[in-house]
Amino acid sequence: MGSVVETREAPAFAIPHKKLVMWLFIISDAVTFGAILFAYGYLRNATTDWPKPFESASVLNAYIMTVVLVTSSLTMLMAIRAAKTGERPRAAVWAWLTVAGGLLFALLHLKEWLGLIGQGLTLFANPWGSGLFGAAFFSITGLHLTHVVAGCVAISVVILGYKRGRYDRMDLKIWGLYWHFVDMIWMFVVPLMYLLNVKR
Amino acid sequence: MEISEGRSGGIGTYLVVYVAILAISGVQILIAYSNIEASHMVFRMLALAIVQAALAITFFMHMKSEKRNLALFLLPATVFVLAMMNMIWSDSFRLLTMRPFSH
Numbered sequence: 001m002g003s004v005v006e007t008r009e010a011p012a013f014a015i016p017h018k019k020l021v022m023w024l025f026i027i028s029d030a031v032t033f034g035a036i037l038f039a040y041g042y043l044r045n046a047t048t049d050w051p052k053p054f055e056s057a058s059v060l061n062a063y064i065m066t067v068v069l070v071t072s073s074l075t076m077l078m079a080i081r082a083a084k085t086g087e088r089p090r091a092a093v094w095a096w097l098t099v100a101g102g103l104l105f106a107l108l109h110l111k112e113w114l115g116l117i118g119q120g121l122t123l124f125a126n127p128w129g130s131g132l133f134g135a136a137f138f139s140i141t142g143l144h145l146t147h148v149v150a151g152c153v154a155i156s157v158v159i160l161g162y163k164r165g166r167y168d169r170m171d172l173k174i175w176g177l178y179w180h181f182v183d184m185i186w187m188f189v190v191p192l193m194y195l196l197n198v199k200r
Numbered sequence: 201m202e203i204s205e206g207r208s209g210g211i212g213t214y215l216v217v218y219v220a221i222l223a224i225s226g227v228q229i230l231i232a233y234s235n236i237e238a239s240h241m242v243f244r245m246l247a248l249a250i251v252q253a254a255l256a257i258t259f260f261m262h263m264k265s266e267k268r269n270l271a272l273f274l275l276p277a278t279v280f281v282l283a284m285m286n287m288i289w290s291d292s293f294r295l296l297t298m299r300p301f302s303h
Contacts, residue, residue, distance in 0.1 A: 013266075013269050013270040013273065014267050015266065015270060020270075023274060027274050027278050030278055030282075031278065031282070034282045034285060038285045038286075038288060039288075041289075042288050042291070042292045045289070045292045046292045046293075046295035046296050059229060059232070063225060063226070063229060066225050070221050070222055071218075073260055074218050078211075081211070177261055180256055180257075180260040180261045181261070183256060183260070184253045184257065187221070187225070187249050187256070188249045191232075191245035191248070191249055192245070192246075192249075195228055195231070195245060196242065198232045198233065200233075
């Protein structure tokens with residue numbers, strides 16, 4: 001029997017495979033968000049009676065949500081830094097703060113939704129103008145909110161596994177990439193969805 | 201082959217980027233309440249959002265410290281796809297200005 005020569009292919013782009021997979025997911029997800037934001041832009045531009053329902057309270061709420069989400073990105077970076085120096089408990093605390101930020105963001109988002117629903121906004125109708133507004137608003141912000149909630153669940157699973165030694169700092173870093181991506185998408189959602197539809 | 205984890209930036213850098221992103225969000229709100237044409241408003245807000253995204257990708261996602269090949273592999277393809285989506289605008293304006301079709 002001949003000897004078996006083990007050949008291992010070097011990781012593409014000199015990064016771990018898991019990290020490359022996350023980058024590829026992020027790129028495909030960016031295109032998905034790009035497509036729905038372009039579709040929104042198409043409708044918004046071609047509709048003459050597009051509603052502008054957001055009062056200053058909604059704009060303030062959107063800014064607070066931005067602060068919460070960007071702050072949670074910062075806490076994720078701190079978690080990764082702590083993990084890099086081997087401080088597992090400290091890394092876990094920072095990562096839990098990230099999850100808390102995500103959950104606070106989700107609560108503020110639901111509060112905003114409930115307020116608009118209370119004013120008569122549904123998927124297909126609203127008291128202000130084109131019925132397309134509700135479909136666009138709920139689908140774009142809903143898809144983003146789904147990403148935030150999914151990120152909270154995934155990061156929680158990684159923290160628990162990280163504390164037990166099942167996952168390492170690279171897993172934390174990979175989910176950090178996802179979290180920053182979700183943060184980045186929000187930076188496009190706010191101006192396009194909220195700020196262009198401010199009531200004056 | 202050496203596997204790169206990507207170097208993380210210092211806390212100071214993170215804080216500067218954090219403040220810059222939030223400041224840009226504040227500027228976007230000021231633009232939303234300014235009396236300028238809608239098209240100018242869209243371009244200004246999008247330009248600022250792109251700056252925010254670039255800061256997040258470069259410093260928070262550590263693209264700056266990754267191998268250059270990774271960026272060259274990912275970014276041009278994404279930008280190309282997003283750029284190609286711009287072909288919808290002519291139809292969007294047609295709907296706005298050529299309604300009804302008989303004109």
